[in-house]
Amino acid sequence: MPQSTLLVVIDPTSDNQTALKRAEQLAVDTGARLHLFCCYQPEDIGDFHSRHDAKHTTLLELRDKLEALAKPLREEGLAVSVEPYWNQNWQESVVHACGRNGAGMVIKSSYCHRGFLQHLRTRSDFTLIRKAPCATLLVKEDAPWTNQRILAAVNIDTADAEHDMLNNVIVTEAQRLANATQSDLHLVAAMDHTANMADVLGLLEDEDQSRESAIAERFGVNLDRVHIRTGKATEAILEVTNDINADVLVLGTVARHGLQGALIGNTAEKVIDQLDVDVLTVT
CATH class of the missing domain: 3.40.50.620 (HUPs)
Structure with missing residues (x-):
């Protein structure tokens, strides 16, 4: 940062x-x-x-x-x-x-x-x-971030440019915060099991590459810190936040153009009120 x-x-x-x-x-x-x-x-x-x-x-x-x-x-x-x-x-x-x-x-x-x-x-x-x-x-509370884990929530269900730009902003801000506080950066994503990772992430097709390794490569995060869940984004974020004892969750809230309504309310606002950890929102 x-x-x-x-x-x-x-x-x-x-x-x-x-x-x-x-x-x-x-x-x-x-x-x-x-x-x-x-x-x-x-x-x-x-x-x-x-x-x-x-x-x-x-x-x-x-x-x-x-x-x-x-x-x-x-x-x-x-x-x-x-x-x-x-x-x-x-x-x-x-x-x-x-x-x-x-x-x-x-x-x-x-x-x-x-x-x-x-x-x-x-x-x-x-x-x-x-x-x-x-x-x-x-x-949410003033206790120090002792676990040294930052969790960034990205959207990898679609390959449109707006989602890609917002994902980059989320990961950039999370990485800056992780570097400044000497914390480990984790990623969480919910996705449909039918999604094509190569298409979504703009990577070359690699049949031997797992979903987690594709995301790790795309965002520059250690493979063991990538958490993929099938299903609703809200449930995935809540589950992983608690599983890894994250100190802070980084979310995108207001996207560009038509994404604004989809991201506000559907994920960010629901998650904020169900977590006791700090939440960093980015646009």
Whole structure:
């Protein structure tokens, strides 16, 4: 992972900043700069003299909170900037902040939503990962990545150019993360048993080559770290993530052109809410 800016979404309503702890670990590993972004606008401003007073006071309080979080990180030698922001639509504000700061990754705390909430596709995490112009890391817990295993989920069911481009982005981002954290990169793919690997991966026909070795060759991953499952992508991803005790799962969310609707909802959003591990989404 090259040096870049990690935009950390700070929750103004919580003292437990899970995303910041993960961002600190990544900044130490990569040398990246941290940008602490906190967006808040109270619905009720009746206790203030005016809207201007509410905004001014809120931004001062947010800045104080951010500076308190930044102080120990700067003492550690990390480069840290802060940005308080006044807006009720924090998701859109995060997206715009990425552009202003040239962020290479957004890091946000998350958690598993069960039952009814699991099916609300307008949920904040989904809105953010759909629109973010860079990779988005959803942090489920702040424990270190001790297993040193990164799992990238690729789609090898079809040979179209859009899927191929998205697969390349997924593996590239996963490889950068694996290199930066000295982790092993694994791949998982679900496929129809009738799929022709040579056609799908654009390789020369080789009757003696297994599906796993074809994928290993195509993406430059060790053969013993390629995991192929027949059936639904969601089930394959969940199974392999748990089987290898992955620290983080890398998924594609918003593809180009007609793939957008197919990937959003069908795989990424279902998987995110059924895993306790961190999930890195790329576009």
